[in-house]
Amino acid sequence: MTYGEVGRRDQPEKPITILINGKKCMAREGEIVLSVALREGVAIPHLCYEASLEPYGGCRLCMVEATDHGRTSMTTACSLRATEGLEVCTDTPEVVKYRNVLFELYLAEAPKSETIKEMAARYGVTKTSFLKKIDIEDALGGKCVLCGLCVRVCTEIMGAGAINFINRGPYTVVNTPYFEANTDCLGCGACANVCPTHAIQIEDRNGERVLHSWGGIKIPLKRCSSCGKYYTPEALAVSVQNTLMPPIRSDLAGFCPACRAKKCADMEIRAHMKTEGEGNHV
Amino acid sequence: MDEKTLDEIISRYDSPSGRLLGILEEIQTSEGYIPRDVLEMLSVKLDVRLSQLYSLVTFYSFFSLKPIGEHVVTVCMGTACHVRGAAEILTTLEKLLGIERGTTQDGKYSVTTKDNKFTLEIARCFGACSIAPVIDIDGDLYGYTTPERLPEILEDYGWREP
Numbered sequence: 103m104t105y106g107e108v109g110r111r112d113q114p115e116k117p118i119t120i121l122i123n124g125k126k127c128m129a130r131e132g133e134i135v136l137s138v139a140l141r142e143g144v145a146i147p148h149l150c151y152e153a154s155l156e157p158y159g160g161c162r163l164c165m166v167e168a169t170d171h172g173r174t175s176m177t178t179a180c181s182l183r184a185t186e187g188l189e190v191c192t193d194t195p196e197v198v199k200y201r202n203v204l205f206e207l208y209l210a211e212a213p214k215s216e217t218i219k220e221m222a223a224r225y226g227v228t229k230t231s232f233l234k235k236i237d238i239e240d241a242l243g244g245k246c247v248l249c250g251l252c253v254r255v256c257t258e259i260m261g262a263g264a265i266n267f268i269n270r271g272p273y274t275v276v277n278t279p280y281f282e283a284n285t286d287c288l289g290c291g292a293c294a295n296v297c298p299t300h301a302i303q304i305e306d307r308n309g310e311r312v313l314h315s316w317g318g319i320k321i322p323l324k325r326c327s328s329c330g331k332y333y334t335p336e337a338l339a340v341s342v343q344n345t346l347m348p349p350i351r352s353d354l355a356g357f358c359p360a361c362r363a364k365k366c367a368d369m370e371i372r373a374h375m376k377t378e379g380e381g382n383h384v
Numbered sequence: 385m386d387e388k389t390l391d392e393i394i395s396r397y398d399s400p401s402g403r404l405l406g407i408l409e410e411i412q413t414s415e416g417y418i419p420r421d422v423l424e425m426l427s428v429k430l431d432v433r434l435s436q437l438y439s440l441v442t443f444y445s446f447f448s449l450k451p452i453g454e455h456v457v458t459v460c461m462g463t464a465c466h467v468r469g470a471a472e473i474l475t476t477l478e479k480l481l482g483i484e485r486g487t488t489q490d491g492k493y494s495v496t497t498k499d500n501k502f503t504l505e506i507a508r509c510f511g512a513c514s515i516a517p518v519i520d521i522d523g524d525l526y527g528y529t530t531p532e533r534l535p536e537i538l539e540d541y542g543w544r545e546p
Contacts, residue, residue, distance in 0.1 A: 257433070263436060266435035266439040268439060272491065284434065
């Protein structure tokens with residue numbers, strides 16, 4: 103069993119106890135410590151963590167001091183897995199020092215992001231001693247902190263891979279290849295949903311979804327064949343319907359979720375009425 | 385680069401991991417840059433997203449997305465060359481070649497003259513510090529360079545005073 107497999111669903115999960123800031127917390131063996139802490143109401147700042155994705159450890163904000171079998175080390179809570187007897191501290195002087203520097207760096211990196219300002223202020227950091235020397239024209243309006251969540255969601259979950267990191271070092275940005283509209287994008291908007299700093303601009307207008315941040319990709323929206331409302335991007339509908347097994351019934355395929363639910367309930371009721379007694383109509 | 389040549393390059397890399405850079409390197413070497421249509425073709429052939437290929441190509445300074453000139457002049461900006469006046473060499477070359485140092489959006493220093501004859505690049509140490517400051521033209525090293533000597537060197541590559 104490799105490290106990555108610990109605590110996967112197919113493994114028997116042993117309930118264990120870990121200590122977070124001296125508080126006893128129940129956890130499953132191999133569970134991500136950040137997830138345990140959030141469940142227990144222990145606030146740990148984080149930007150790049152998303153439960154449905156593989157651990158990444160990109161933003162470094164969730165740095166904690168962990169003691170396991172007498173050995174203490176600094177590590178990110180989003181990639182640390184729970185083991186019996188693990189002790190975690192989220193506010194030792196070293197963690198605080200580390201975190202404050204990170205907040206200062208983020209304030210310099212994304213000077214226009216209100217989310218970062220608020221988050222940093224909560225931890226007492228209101229100004230930065232760093233200066234961003236290279237200020238590039240940024241399609242994300244100076245709000246991107248390069249946490250990589252949008253890239254990971256687009257690739258790992260949606261399987262689209264429409265966006266990625268471009269360039270290197272202080273010139274790094276996230277965008278589509280050649281900064282142009284591309285056909286890999288499904289228009290799902292997951293990137294904008296996960297973005298911790300709300301940097302990605304997406305707009306639905308006149309029957310199409312426009313992804314302003316990604317080279318102005320335009321994806322036509324699909325209209326519900328029952329109520330006539332636009333409910334999903336066409337490319338996304340096609341991609342989802344291709345993965346459904348068994349496939350969605352052809353008479354329901356063109357319906358929005360609300361109309362589909364209505365139609366299903368309607369069919370259920372009619373079938374039920376039929377078995378109750380022929381000829382009874384509501 | 386035509387499809388057949390690309391297929392031939394791909395066929396020489398059978399390992400599924402680590403072949404991307406090898407293939408891209410061969411394209412860069414044979415074309416002098418990574419043409420967009422070749423990158424798009426490669427994406428289809430290998431079933432790798434274009435965004436991933438574009439990410440790789442823009443990460444490494446070895447790759448260029450723009451056609452480079454007939455001759456590539458590389459100025460060493462390493463520590464030894466720097467203290468012996470590499471900055472002055474670079475500004476003189478820019479002046480001689482008629483290149484304006486534009487702020488590039490990708491962080492790579494690579495500028496090509498309008499007539500596509502010269503491309504000016506910078507590097508971090510050729511390992512020839514004993515003859516600093518050094519410039520490299522098409523693989524040939526020129527040591528102990530001075531701004532005064534530059535026109536003479538460039539003339540060997542077809543440069544003429546405007």
